[in-house]
Amino acid sequence: MPVELINQHPQVNASLLNHCRKTSLQIIRLCAVPLHHVNVVLTTDGKMAELNSHYRHKEGATNVLSFPFGDGEESFLDSISPPILGDVVISYDRAVEEARLSGITSEQRLDWLIVHGVLHLLGYDHERSEKDAAVMFDKEQELLSELKIHRRIVMPRLAVNVDHVATIRQARGIEEPDPVAAAAICELAGAKGIVVHLREDRRHIQDRDVRILRETVKTRLNLEMGAAKEIINFALEIKPDLVTLVPEKRLELTTEGGLDVVSQQKKLAKTIDKMAKASIPVSLFIDPDSSQIKAANEIGATFVELHTGRYADAEDEALRFEEFEMIRTSAEEAHLLGLRVNAGHGLNYVNTAAIAALDPIEELSIGHAIISRAVFSGLDLAVRDMCAIVENGSYY
Numbered sequence: 459m460p461v462e463l464i465n466q467h468p469q470v471n472a473s474l475l476n477h478c479r480k481t482s483l484q485i486i487r488l489c490a491v492p493l494h495h496v497n498v499v500l501t502t503d504g505k506m507a508e509l510n511s512h513y514r515h516k517e518g519a520t521n522v523l524s525f526p527f528g529d530g531e532e533s534f535l536d537s538i539s540p541p542i543l544g545d546v547v548i549s550y551d552r553a554v555e556e557a558r559l560s561g562i563t564s565e566q567r568l569d570w571l572i573v574h575g576v577l578h579l580l581g582y583d584h585e586r587s588e589k590d591a592a593v594m595f596d597k598e599q600e601l602l603s604e605l606k607i608h609r610r611i612v613m614p615r616l617a618v619n620v621d622h623v624a625t626i627r628q629a630r631g632i633e634e635p636d637p638v639a640a641a642a643i644c645e646l647a648g649a650k651g652i653v654v655h656l657r658e659d660r661r662h663i664q665d666r667d668v669r670i671l672r673e674t675v676k677t678r679l680n681l682e683m684g685a686a687k688e689i690i691n692f693a694l695e696i697k698p699d700l701v702t703l704v705p706e707k708r709l710e711l712t713t714e715g716g717l718d719v720v721s722q723q724k725k726l727a728k729t730i731d732k733m734a735k736a737s738i739p740v741s742l743f744i745d746p747d748s749s750q751i752k753a754a755n756e757i758g759a760t761f762v763e764l765h766t767g768r769y770a771d772a773e774d775e776a777l778r779f780e781e782f783e784m785i786r787t788s789a790e791e792a793h794l795l796g797l798r799v800n801a802g803h804g805l806n807y808v809n810t811a812a813i814a815a816l817d818p819i820e821e822l823s824i825g826h827a828i829i830s831r832a833v834f835s836g837l838d839l840a841v842r843d844m845c846a847i848v849e850n851g852s853y854y
């Protein structure tokens with residue numbers, strides 16, 4: 459998680475924290491350190507005065523203080539992954555008062571304080587000299603205007619892939635756990651979409667699952683599939699809210715790599731056309747690659763889903779940054795062409811925030827990490843419930 463928001467102020471609510479998180483993520487991205495970790499603390503004037511006195515020997519509160527990680531230390535700390543920038547501590551009381559005096563919103567003032575604090579973490583210092591002050595001022599203005607341009611209009615949505623629940627069911631060949639029940643729980647927990655991949659070999663999701671999900675999903679049902687005749691006919695009958703076309707190989711464990719749209723334009727265009735006649739929008743799951751994006755646009759896809767697998771599996775931070783940059787530029791290119799942009803594969807609790815902060819991305823499709831976590835977060839209760847039966851003869 460590149461940004462951690464720490465709230466020490468009783469009046470700061472969840473929506474304000476969310477605003478600050480988004481601003482901070484945007485800023486570290488615009489400063490070309492999108493995977494670095496930064497803590498942003500919103501505190502009171504009282505706590506700020508204590509910090510100011512302890513670390514700077516100054517009386518009273520100030521609006522923002524920056525504490526670069528490992529400041530002045532020998533840099534074995536540099537090898538920590540992900541790299542840590544440090545802490546930005548903001549007095550929310552000051553921010554509100556300064557906003558009132560300048561006639562702007564508290565959010566606008568907080569944006570400025572975050573920009574100012576992060577620039578200090580990156581080595582900018584207006585107190586060093588007049589020239590340094592001018593450089594920092596210019597950078598602040600540049601980032602603030604970028605922030606305005608990039609402020610996203612739509613929130614990214616989470617769509618949960620429940621294939622993994624079906625995989626467990628199929629391993630036993632019985633009826634539980636049911637991915638249909640899982641989908642309902644995901645929606646109740648806030649997921650804005652349900653994704654299932656109906657594979658030709660029916661290794662996890664079954665036709666029955668998709669049919670029932672079509673009736674029960676209250677958000678949006680995204681059917682992932684290969685462009686094979688039998689599955690295309692099934693999709694045309696079921697009419698999911700979105701069809702995501704993926705490459706499908708029989709021996710792969712999971713979808714490996716994106717579709718090669720360039721070499722299959724004709725075949726994919728035909729499928730898109732058939733879906734269009736049934737009013738089903740199509741997304742193409744592709745690698746973040748300019749030629750694939752152009753080809754997807756030419757054949758009339760509504761969405762592309764950018765494959766985040768190489769980003770997720772990168773072996774070191776430098777490679778992860780390279781992959782991230784490819785996703786970022788591809789998302790922007792696709793958006794400029796008029797394509798809508800989703801992303802997914804291999805996203806987990808650590809690597810998702812940086813991708814979710816990319817403006818053009820509308821929806822993230824995530825499965826494995828959520829179901830893996832559910833095994834552990836649900837295990838405690840599952841064992842307690844069984845203990846109750848074994849030890850007391852009754853569950854209730």
Ligand code: PXP
Nearest residue numbers: 713743802803804823824825826
């Ligand atoms: N998007 C596509 C096209 C996929 O094939 C998958 C895996 O089924 C996902 C997203 C979700 O990937 P994961 O299970 O790694 O979150």
